Structure formats: C-alpha cells, structure tokens
Amino acid sequence: MMIMSEQPGQIALLGGSVDRVTQPLLDLSLWDPVQQPVLLLNLPADEQDRVLHVVRCDPSRYLYPVFCVLQSPLSPMLADGLLPQLDERVPDMLERLALLTPREHPDDMEKLAWYSWPRAHFRLLPRWQAGCRQGYSYPLLDCLLGADAGASLPQLVSERLLQSEQLVDRVRLCNSCNSAHLNFVDVCPECSHIAIQAKPAVHCFTCGHVDDQDAFMQQGILRCPKCVTTLRHIGVDYDRPLEKYRCLSCHARFMEAAVQARCHECGHAHKPDDLVVSPIYEYRIGKLARHIAREGTHQLHLPLTWGAPMVMDHFPWLLQWNNSLLQRHGGSHTLLAIRVEHLAELRAELGLLKTQQRLAALLARLQALFRDTDVVCQYSDDQLLLLLPHTSVEDWQVLQGRILALNNVEGLDALTLNVKAEPLPTVLGDDTGLWLSHWLDGSIPDA
Ligand SMILES: [Zn+2]
Ligand SMILES: [Zn+2]
Ligand SMILES: [Zn+2]
Structure with missing residues (x-):
C-alpha cells in the first residue's frame, strides 16, 4: 500500500494552506489529475460547494478523489471525505480507478458505475432544499447525469445500479404536479371553508336545543334561549355536544375538522390520502454497477421477458x-x-x-x-x-x-x-x- 506522506506530488490543494505536503493551486483550472490525482479543498463553504459541483460535472475530472478540510453543505454528497479520511481511502480508490477502462461518451449507467465502484465508502445521499420542487434532490446524480437525474433514479434502482439502504424521510407530494410545497389547512367538512372556530356548545335536556354557550349565557348563568329553563347541573340539566367546532361560513357544527393539502405550485387542493407518498432513501452501489465497472456495458444483456421466463x-x-x-x-x-x-x-x-x-x-x-x-x-x-x-x-x-x-x-x-x-x-x-x-x-x- 502506498503511504500518502511519501507521495508529496499526489495532492493538489485549493485554498488555505494545510499541515501536510501538497501542491498548492491558484485556481481549479490548473488542477491536472494526471499530475496530482487527489484534490484537497480548504475553502469557504460557498466556494467549496461551487468547486465540488464543477469537478463532479466535469467529464474529464469527475472520477478523481476530492477531500475537504472542513465540511460544507454539499461536501457529504460530492466529496470523498474529510482530511482525516484521506490517507485511509485514497490508496484503494486510486488502485481501483486505475483498473477502469473509461471510454469517451459514456452513458449514464457507466458514469455512475465508474464513479461508485472505486469508492468503498460510496453513498448516494439526498439533500433537502427549500427551492427544490420535490423537496429532496440527489446532488451527485444531478452532476453525473444532468437534467434527467431525478427521472432516472427508479430505473437505476430497478436495474440494480443502486441499492436502497437507509430510509431518510417520507415526503408527500401533490398528485397533480409532484411538488412537495404543500400547505395543510383545517377546513369545514361540510363546505370546505377555512373559517372554522372551536366554540363550546350546550345541549339543553329539557327541549333538546343545541347552540353556542354564548347564546345560553344570561347574567352569568346558563339559561336555555328556547325553553327558558335554567341549566344548573351538567349531566342533569344539560351536557356539552361532542361537536365542538363551528363553521363561520355555513354554520355547521362538527367534531373534527377536515384536512386539506393545498399545493403552493399548482394551487390544487387534495385530501391528504390522495397525496403521492414518496420514500427518500440513501443508496449504495448495486450489483449491476460493480459488473459494469469491471466488464463494461457492451456485453450487458437486455431483459426482454417478464414473469418467470423459461431458460x-x-x-x-x-x-x-x-x-x-x-x-x-x-x-x-x-x-x-x-x-x-x-x-x-x-x-x-x-x-x-x-x-x-x-x-x-x-x-x-x-x-x-x-x-x-x-x-x-x-x-x-x-x-x-x-x-x-x-x-x-x-x-x-x-x-x-x-x-x-x-x-x-x-x-x-x-x-x-x-x-x-x-x-x-x-x-x-x-x-x-x-x-x-x-x-x-x-x-x-x-x-
Ligand atoms: Zn331548552
Ligand atoms: Zn362550512
Ligand atoms: Zn401541485
């Protein structure tokens, strides 16, 4: 195994100096992975995220190991680890990267396979972003596969390029436009109006009249506005109906409000049960990705059958x-x-x-x-x-x-x-x- 400290030429450094032998670079365009296959970043968070994104999108440099001195929002998804992990991870990665035979114009499967296989630590991590329509995105997939990334994920899983590992979250999406930007509001179950109020009500045992408690209140005592009976004892003269809410629009009384999910993107209102429930996973490398990294995709069999096909x-x-x-x-x-x-x-x-x-x-x-x-x-x-x-x-x-x-x-x-x-x-x-x-x-x- 190589010892990194004996290979001073291997690490290119972008940003503030660190306490080890590196080749400092003035800017990213000067990084030549053939000379220094490892890039170490010691940059302010914003700048570091920008550089990570550029590297992983770069068709000629995306496969190389990139480490960071300090964590930034995108570093868990796009970097290979922090400085203390560098010596442990790099030798194995470089060894495996050298075994790949990348070709020009790889397809999406090959890019993902070549990226994930040399990294024993590989995990595809989701990231929550307020600006993202579906709430979560996979920054690495966006870099490697571009605009199609989100749509390709189910296919990558079913083809076993990726294997779901940890369930990170479960999001509910609008079933009209797949947006996660939803507002849940309590509404009247009768007319769906949002103006509802919790109001204590009274039910008179003598005449059966039901109304807001306010209507029964006369000079500090409860008196039925209909039959004028004075209501002294709860359980004997009166009780409180379970319908404790009242709609200010249609005046209906109800026990529990209905919930409506309104989409901020397209404006549609849905019942919560009608929303699309989408589990968000962390993924690791799948069986097919290992195969592609070693054998390429040209021999790959396209399955044409269904069910339990006969050999x-x-x-x-x-x-x-x-x-x-x-x-x-x-x-x-x-x-x-x-x-x-x-x-x-x-x-x-x-x-x-x-x-x-x-x-x-x-x-x-x-x-x-x-x-x-x-x-x-x-x-x-x-x-x-x-x-x-x-x-x-x-x-x-x-x-x-x-x-x-x-x-x-x-x-x-x-x-x-x-x-x-x-x-x-x-x-x-x-x-x-x-x-x-x-x-x-x-x-x-x-x-
Ligand atoms: Zn009454
Ligand atoms: Zn109503
Ligand atoms: Zn919508």
Whole structure:
C-alpha cells in the first residue's frame, strides 16, 4: 500500500494552506489529475460547494478523489471525505480507478458505475432544499447525469445500479404536479371553508336545543334561549355536544375538522390520502454497477421477458413435447416469435439506460397481451419466443394485430416489433433447436 506522506506530488490543494505536503493551486483550472490525482479543498463553504459541483460535472475530472478540510453543505454528497479520511481511502480508490477502462461518451449507467465502484465508502445521499420542487434532490446524480437525474433514479434502482439502504424521510407530494410545497389547512367538512372556530356548545335536556354557550349565557348563568329553563347541573340539566367546532361560513357544527393539502405550485387542493407518498432513501452501489465497472456495458444483456421466463435450453424440449402431444391427442397451440428491430442501433444511439426505459415500457404493454399460461423465453438479445397453448389461427391473428399496433404507440415508436407465428402441431424434424433457428431466420417458410 502506498503511504500518502511519501507521495508529496499526489495532492493538489485549493485554498488555505494545510499541515501536510501538497501542491498548492491558484485556481481549479490548473488542477491536472494526471499530475496530482487527489484534490484537497480548504475553502469557504460557498466556494467549496461551487468547486465540488464543477469537478463532479466535469467529464474529464469527475472520477478523481476530492477531500475537504472542513465540511460544507454539499461536501457529504460530492466529496470523498474529510482530511482525516484521506490517507485511509485514497490508496484503494486510486488502485481501483486505475483498473477502469473509461471510454469517451459514456452513458449514464457507466458514469455512475465508474464513479461508485472505486469508492468503498460510496453513498448516494439526498439533500433537502427549500427551492427544490420535490423537496429532496440527489446532488451527485444531478452532476453525473444532468437534467434527467431525478427521472432516472427508479430505473437505476430497478436495474440494480443502486441499492436502497437507509430510509431518510417520507415526503408527500401533490398528485397533480409532484411538488412537495404543500400547505395543510383545517377546513369545514361540510363546505370546505377555512373559517372554522372551536366554540363550546350546550345541549339543553329539557327541549333538546343545541347552540353556542354564548347564546345560553344570561347574567352569568346558563339559561336555555328556547325553553327558558335554567341549566344548573351538567349531566342533569344539560351536557356539552361532542361537536365542538363551528363553521363561520355555513354554520355547521362538527367534531373534527377536515384536512386539506393545498399545493403552493399548482394551487390544487387534495385530501391528504390522495397525496403521492414518496420514500427518500440513501443508496449504495448495486450489483449491476460493480459488473459494469469491471466488464463494461457492451456485453450487458437486455431483459426482454417478464414473469418467470423459461431458460432457452429448455424451450426446444418443451416445444417438441407439446408438438408430440398435439399430434397424438389433437388440439392447437401457437409458437410466436417477436423480434425488436434495430435494438443494437438504438442502444448505441440512446445509451443503455434510456434503451432499457423504452424496453420496460414496451414489455409492460406486451405482457398485458398475454396470459399467465403462455410460456415466454428470450431466444436472443432482441428476440422473444412464446408458446401459446390452446390458440386458434384467429386467436393469434388478433394477437399479432395487437402486437403490431404497439408500433404506433407514442413514445415506443423508436422500437419496431416484428411478429412471426407457427401453428402447432407442425413438422419439427429430429432436431427442434435446429428447426427453431431455421424457422427464425426464414429458411422455413412462414405458416
Ligand atoms: Zn331548552
Ligand atoms: Zn362550512
Ligand atoms: Zn401541485
């Protein structure tokens, strides 16, 4: 392991001098990580946060270790620690950073993977900001992924680039505009007016009259304004109704006020139960991020299936067995192949994360077209096989129409589907695997 104090050239320093060997810089533009891979900041809080933000947004320098002498609001999210942690963390980080093979124009997944994997201490931390519409943001994600960061988070978690760890907070958001800027007000349950008042009331036992206590008060004693009975003993002459609130607008009496959440951004009023509840987590590195950091994303498999897909090894056997059953006992099943056209090109153009987002939307719609009893299997990166039991020619023609209709759905238009069907039973020959590949590449004519 390297001992930092023996490597004086490693640390560039921005700001006031510190009690260790460093290379002082006049300003950030002079920091060359090839010369000094570690940046140490000893700046006033505002200035330090600005520098941290600039470094993590900089495509050529965002991966390098940055430490701070003093904490600033953004340092827990964007720096790698404080000065006392530098010696412990840096050697391991530099060793791992050297193992990465970053390429130009990385996609979002790669950036996050390359950043998180070399940092054993990595945590993605949320930050509450009054100016932020949803209340919390993830400053590091904003730096690495830019404007799409917030929208990408659920996807990054479901793809296991990030793994939720500690629950930090639970926020309620407006269900019209997703704003966290809400005002909760007590209102009249009858007319929703905000002018309500807690007023003690009296219920006369003699005539049943109910009114504000003020209306019963006459020269210091309680007297019913309706039947003029003097009310001396609570429980005997009168009692107090549970409805202790009164609406000053519609004069209704009620026990408990209703609560309304009014959005400061869009003005909509909601019942608290209708608000979107959003848990805010701290995240750590997920399994896929480790994989991407070491292997890259080019080999990454795009999952095209849903539910509990059958592994490809078993599919030819199942096909063969079903075909034999049908030949012997009658009935008709359908073999269906769906190919997603130009998936590789799309992936090169949009990056893996966005391609996965589009695919996920497509698969959700596809899944809705099939039954639980249909067998689904991913044949290749861009091809799905389905075995649909008990389907007639008309059934699958309808289905084929519905699948092809997805090509015209807004937002999915970059993905084009191609459908091929084969009614079963058919003549499969001795090698079902071979038959499948011939059928898929078109060397056996379509049914
Ligand atoms: Zn009375
Ligand atoms: Zn009212
Ligand atoms: Zn709103």
